[in-house]
Amino acid sequence: MPYKYLLFTCIILMIIGCSQNQDDSSKQPDKITMVSVDTLFTFTDFETHNIAQPTEIAILENGSMAIVDFDQKQISLVSKSGDLITTFGREGRGPGEFIRIDNLFVTDDVIHVIDTNQNMISKFDTEGNFIKGHTYKSAAILKEVTAIGSTKYVIATGGIDSTLLSVTDFKTDSNFYFGTPKGESIEVVNLQESLNQLKNGEIPDLFKNMVTLRTDNDHIYAFLNSYSILQKYDFNGNLIWEKNIELPYNEDIFNATVEKAKNSPGGLPAYTYINDLEVINEEIVILSNRKNSEVPQQLIKVNSTGEITDIYTLPAYVGYLAAFDVEIESNTVYFASSQDGIVYKSSISL
DSSP states (O other): OGGGGOOOTTOOOOOOOOOOOOOGGGGSOSSOEEEEOOOOEEEEOHHHHOOOOEEEEEEOTTSOEEEEETTTTEEEEEOTTSOEEEEEOEESSSTTEESOEEEEEEETTEEEEEETTTTEEEEEOTTSOEEEEEEOOOOOSSOOEEESSSSEEEEEOSSGGGOSEEEEETTTTEEEEEOOOSSOOOSSOOHHHHHHHHHTTOOOGGGTTOEEEEEOSSEEEEEETTTTEEEEEETTSOEEEEEEOOOTTHHHHHHHHHHHHHTOSSOOOOOOSEEEEEEETTEEEEEEOOSSTTSOOEEEEEOTTSOEEEEEEOOTTSOOEEEEEEETTTTEEEEEETTTTEEEEEEOOO
């Protein structure tokens, strides 16, 4: 999912790279454990599993894995031993069909698949049977959603009514709004204005309220994609803390995007500092973006108070890693490479 497969109406997105070769070690925070991960092993590939472009993965309670195939618009269930169990979903606008799968989450025995093109949350059981669909409302450019439970979701608002997020419960048909946005709600997209802002080294208004959302049993986490700011809320929408997460490649990524904008024939370059994040025992693990194709991506571990504690450097030889998930009991981390068409795995003690 290059940059989470960002898609803006009438915007040409450009995948950002950077040719600078400066030493990033000077930008690392103090007292951080540095770990090098030398090898990733193939867990699924196209020839064996017919998964062409894995972009999202989620581990089920029984140890099997749900894998999004962005290209074929379907979900594959794969056993812990790597055997293909079943495949479900197809392109379309009917029940259990998809146009654009941007994410999926697992709560209890429900698989939630997020289609941002249709503003649709499709629910399946762990055997791939369609249960129900919910249509959600969002004015965000990236219509990010994450699941709290079988009927309750956190949804990005895009700045509506001076809020950043909402919690919607489809069972009780209720919702509430919270969070302070970084910019106003965008009603009319002005690409030229956003491009000019980026050329001047400013965060475009169009990007200001973009978030990546995750939850655990007690908290909501919102990563503000254009600022590298992580927020932690309780389930009542109260902000517990907000931290600026200084990831190693942030400055290079932003500077490269500004240069891209200056040389743009009219398209608006998009950027984000992370590809994925997961919450593990109240700690946050972030999969970084990369500043160019020759530089390895990293897993960055952040503690419950928002401080970076560990950085795991992944092999540079693997293609773009779009997402990851962790099997905690075995310390196995799985990575979806949309570029290689492979889900990798490795033993990493997080």
